[in-house]
Amino acid sequence: MSFTSEKRDQIKKYILEKIGDGQKDVAKRASEAFNVSLNTIYRYIRELEKAEIISKNARTYTFVEDTKIFVLTRTDGQLDEEDIIYAKYIKKYIEKLPDNVKQIWQYSFMEMMNNAIDHSQAEKVFILIAQNYMNTTIAIYDEGIGIFKKIKDYYNYDSLDDAVNELFKGKLTTDTKNHSGEGIFFTSRILDDFLALSDGKIFSHNKYEDIAQDIKEIDSLKEWANQRGTVIFMRLSNYSKKVLKEVFDMFADIDGGFIKTRIPIKNIYETYPVSRSQAKRLYNRFDKFQEIELDFSGIEEIGQGFAHELFVVFTREHPNVKLSPLNISKEVEKMINHVKNGN
Missing domain, CATH: 3.30.565.10 (Histidine kinase-like ATPase, C-terminal domain)
Structure with missing residues (x-):
């Protein structure tokens, strides 16, 4: 079977990506992914070795660096x-x-x-x-x-x-x-x-x-x-x-100002956040931005004091700063709504 040069390059790149990921049975994976014979895959691997792009150490392939x-x-x-x-x-x-x-x-x-x-x-x-x-x-x-x-x-x-x-x-x-x-x-x-x-x-x-x-x-x-x-x-x-510009634009306004940031909450607290003092440390320098995305991935719960300080007290004192909670669990959403509604 004869492949186009684009198809061959696609297969070789797949092989290289799997080697880079430290995957085992690279040849078998490539053979199954592209529905081609193992002999074909091994030929491409030999070509990569000959070009000094990869090398074989024992039974493992690594990049030539x-x-x-x-x-x-x-x-x-x-x-x-x-x-x-x-x-x-x-x-x-x-x-x-x-x-x-x-x-x-x-x-x-x-x-x-x-x-x-x-x-x-x-x-x-x-x-x-x-x-x-x-x-x-x-x-x-x-x-x-x-x-x-x-x-x-x-x-x-x-x-x-x-x-x-x-x-x-x-x-x-x-x-x-x-x-x-x-x-x-x-x-x-x-x-x-x-x-x-x-x-x-x-x-x-x-x-x-x-x-x-x-x-x-x-x-x-x-x-x-x-x-x-x-x-x-x-x-x-x-x-x-x-x-580069696309990444800048994710956090900037039309004039190019750095107005937005995103914070992974799970990396700041060893356990879920509960206290007002934790919230105060978190919102330190929030007033430097116009929007803060708070990523709650991996956070199942938050305390009432933390939620009230962040989503009520801070928001009341800084109405021009938008807090956008993302990836919130049902419990986190319930607590945020609870403090906002004053229940």
Whole structure:
């Protein structure tokens, strides 16, 4: 059976996606998905090996990856301008990618590199770039002041957890004169995977979920629990269909202002929220936005004090800020209606 080049490319991409997901029995899955013989699938796998796109280790296929590490020091004048750093170290890897992917990396890398230069006060910054046929990964590690500790100290928050949770909202910066506080918010949402590791805590966003928790709770990251500084990890598919402007438009008005944010409630509370003090910490800086989407996925109940403080007291004092609860259970909906109706 002879396939069109488009069909062959489709089958090969499916094979690569399954390898990237760590799936077993890749050949069998591809054979069943496209209703073609195993011999045909194995021929395509051999072609991918010959092209040095994948390699076989024992009985497992992995991507062939090009990895580079760069070390930049402030004393040598290497930490001055993020656009110069991008042009010198990163551009050659990104230029060959589709325009929409290239624009996302230009924005994301330079925003995070600027944070390392301006905020960390680090004398040394490490940049890692790893690229294979399907994905590009960039990590930036500085040995400076941890991002969460700096936010906690600047805003006088009670705990590091409060500092981490504020990042879900956006518009958070420790240098209001020179920064808008939008970099991490938009970067974390435009990439496929984003992690910030610092001070024994992790802030993460990927296409499936947001995460905020102790690094010690994640076996693969325990070694970073006491590491000084901040690690920013970013990954994006080389074939992503995302467009930077579309993500901006999700949270901006017609004039381009950052007016809207979305907060995953389940990542802020270990148990369901019940108290007024919890609500007050949650709505800190809500007045910076015009609309707040509160995602209650995974939250089965909320307390009356929490609901009243958030949906009655805050709303009464800030009538120009719209609170939009999403993915609410019947119990959460019942409590919100209960406090709004004054029952």
